[in-house]
Amino acid sequence: DAGITQSPRHKVTETGTPVTLRCHQTENHRYMYWYRQDPGHGLRLIHYSYGVKDTDKGEVSDGYSVSRSKTEDFLLTLESATSSQTSVYFCAIRGQETQNTEAFFGQGTRLTVV
């Protein structure tokens, strides 16, 4: 696997609590992404980053925020977790400026909101 570490790998939290997921990379890649995976939906983009402090929304960004203060770390925060945010979350990275490079994925974080 590429140098991507997601933490925690599993988390159970209560509705209404804040949750932060971390993605850490050792590849010095520019682009970082957060996806969620749900049955019947495949992977859907939540937020992405194209550099330190440069982030933008994906297609399912409501209820999520992100921060990237260092190249290697991309944090995903659920400000007030809801049951609909129960999912598996994947971080991905991609390095090159050209568009033809593939993204590499972390192992995922399974989040359960009860």
Add this chain to the structure above:
Amino acid sequence: AQSVAQPEDQVNVAEGNPLTVKCTYSVSGNPYLFWYVQYPNRGLQFLLKYITGDNLVKGSYGFEAEFNKSQTSFHLKKPSALVSDSALYFCAVREMNTGFQKLVFGTGTRLLVSP
């Protein structure tokens, strides 16, 4: 907007037989196309990509994919399936010459190879 369709939720094939996992796409420009595989409780692993050039692309683990521009398809194929190929397969597309490198995934196709 970009989109990807994987029309089959599941594909069943016997070991040793050829397999095909279908993917069609929609973009306004020229596409970059990717296939990923996901094994249980794992992240996605890159299999192969089409950027330009030959329509038949070869990738990891004996997989290949055929790009067909007129049919806007990028089907994944393997001449002889293995039980170990059983997994979830995702097709993805990224549009060329857009301002951001957004990768859009299909809903996935589960491949089940029986002994």
